[in-house]
Amino acid sequence: MTKILVTGTAGFIGYHLCRAFLDKGYEVVGLDNINDYYDVRLKQDRLRQLGIDPAAAGSGPVPSGRFPTHRFLQADLADREAITKLFATEDFDYVVHLAAQAGVRYSLTNPQAYVDANITGFLNILEACRAHPVKHLVYASSSSVYGKNLTMPFSVQHNVDHPVSLYAASKKGNELMAHTYSHLFGIAATGLRFFTVYGPWGRPDMALFLFTRAILAGEPIQVFNRGEMMRDFTYVDDIVEGIVRLTFLPPSANPSWDGRTPDPSTSDVSHCVHNIGRGSPVKLMDFITALERALGRTAIKELMPMQPGDVVATWADTTSLERLTGYRPTTSVETGITRFVEWYREYVGA
Numbered sequence: 001m002t003k004i005l006v007t008g009t010a011g012f013i014g015y016h017l018c019r020a021f022l023d024k025g026y027e028v029v030g031l032d033n034i035n036d037y038y039d040v041r042l043k044q045d046r047l048r049q050l051g052i053d054p055a056a057a058g059s060g061p062v063p064s065g066r067f068p069t070h071r072f073l074q075a076d077l078a079d080r081e082a083i084t085k086l087f088a089t090e091d092f093d094y095v096v097h098l099a100a101q102a103g104v105r106y107s108l109t110n111p112q113a114y115v116d117a118n119i120t121g122f123l124n125i126l127e128a129c130r131a132h133p134v135k136h137l138v139y140a141s142s143s144s145v146y147g148k149n150l151t152m153p154f155s156v157q158h159n160v161d162h163p164v165s166l167y168a169a170s171k172k173g174n175e176l177m178a179h180t181y182s183h184l185f186g187i188a189a190t191g192l193r194f195f196t197v198y199g200p201w202g203r204p205d206m207a208l209f210l211f212t213r214a215i216l217a218g219e220p221i222q223v224f225n226r227g228e229m230m231r232d233f234t235y236v237d238d239i240v241e242g243i244v245r246l247t248f249l250p251p252s253a254n255p256s257w258d259g260r261t262p263d264p265s266t267s268d269v270s271h272c273v274h275n276i277g278r279g280s281p282v283k284l285m286d287f288i289t290a291l292e293r294a295l296g297r298t299a300i301k302e303l304m305p306m307q308p309g310d311v312v313a314t315w316a317d318t319t320s321l322e323r324l325t326g327y328r329p330t331t332s333v334e335t336g337i338t339r340f341v342e343w344y345r346e347y348v349g350a
Helices: 012-023 040-049 054-059 080-089 111-131 166-185 207-217 236-247 284-295 319-325 333-348
Strands: 003-007 027-032 070-074 094-097 136-142 189-194 220-224 271-276 300-304
Touching (some): 012 027, 012 040, 040 054, 080 111, 111 136, 166 189, 189 236, 207 220, 207 284, 207 333, 220 284, 236 319, 284 333
Parallel strands (some): 003 094, 027 070, 094 136, 136 189, 189 271
16 A cells, blocks of 8 residues: 655644545555644644544554554654654655744744754655655745745746745755755655645634634734735645645656756756645735625724735746646635635634
């Protein structure tokens, strides 16, 4: 049976991806350190949906009580010994590495967390894949790498040398590290530049969760850049479908790659990057309006200036991923927000 390691399975996208692989009958080992960046109860509840008892998670790999082909290990990416032992014990066919320290604004006050998880942690994953080769390493990058670029839509052909947050810089660093390991050690690796993902079981520090909670409580919401922000909001099921398709398509060296006019998205080694998003940006104020309709409530809006580290707009050109996998998101913002609100009311009891 095909065995897949998914890191970050107590997280938002990792949980949904793990569930998708399990529903398709694959053997999945999940890994997460269940840190307290946000309320650990949400992370524990995601694990419970996968049949994992969080109380037993610190005692080694825990078998799922719901999925016979699933086990979970609580471990920190920066713990080199734990990661090395995991890869030595298991014989993974594929690795989807989603675990990371997330959040742009948090990186302004807690930079060390991003070095530990996103740099040291990713190095440990690469070293483990080097010692115990896998067919394909898929890893999470971010649309944040586009930084000061103002050319829309963002293309994998664009330069990404001007990040505006340490989070973005760490993700650009991941792309460089993965390419280096592909060059030196033949690791087939693909980086996915995620755009704004939303949906049920989403992170409570993300706008949709924050806005929903505040609107239902009759509290004001902070609308940065006076609502003029544009985001490529993508429903989580569409994101997961794209990852699942890509996982089993390891990249090959681009035979037409030329170092004199280098294509930044591919290489003469088995590494590439793709954007993964909806490809259709939505103004933040329109996103809020759709949420108001789904909730049947009007938001009290505090119009705020831009925050340091944020960018005005994101818009994904997903041509390369669509050409390779047939990936094309289909969920409208109205449908996705309605599904989130239904989940939120049931989960929170609002």
